[in-house]
Amino acid sequence: MIINSDLTIYNKKYDPESRMDTWYKTYIPECHWKVDNKVVQDDNGLRNQDMFKIRIPGKYELCYMDAAIYKDMEGASDVWTIQKDDYVIQGKGPDIVKPSDLPNRSCRITSWSDNRANTTIPHFRIGGE
Template identity: 25%
Template sequence: MLTNTDATLYHRHYNPATRLDEWDSTYIPAVWWYEAEQSSVTTEGRKTADAYTVRIPDITVLVKKDDYLVKGQCSVQMKTAKDLAGTEHFKVSAANYNRYGGNPHIKVTGGA
């Protein structure tokens, strides 16, 4: 699989001792990162949004809906999504594990 960058995945889990959400980060050294602008016309006018598609060749990485994916290596100690300001990132809306065939990978989609 062709790759064009690296990425950092932020995965949320609940800590029952502190009763707070905590974020773990996982560095992924090779991904295919693609960004496209989508737009639609509504009664309020034209709406645009960035849509991201990332393919991860390492299928052992755990990716779930509502995780955050940051382009490049990121060392931010995330407590809320606002901590990622200034980075190119998006919220994961879907993660599909394509385990079969000659090119197994995880297809991650989402938007900013």
């Protein structure tokens, strides 16, 4: 895996007191970041769509928490997870209250896999748009 960037991942957690989502960010200083520009067809015709392929080296698993455990834990500022509909941006990102606070070129996670069992290059893979 070629390390060519850094990223910030934003994890969503529901706060029952405020009845709103709270977004926790984690900066990861090494990753492989690739963006393919695709043309997709939807109800409004053809449009450009960025398709993100991101890989995070397995060595960052020390602070990684499975999404099911993450959801039920108190607070979340010291750990990170990968879950559908979370967000990733390239580089160091700002604190946010809602996803619309993110820079224009953000990646909404649509798929992911835990490839830490890969003996050659253990990593987490994120796909998104």
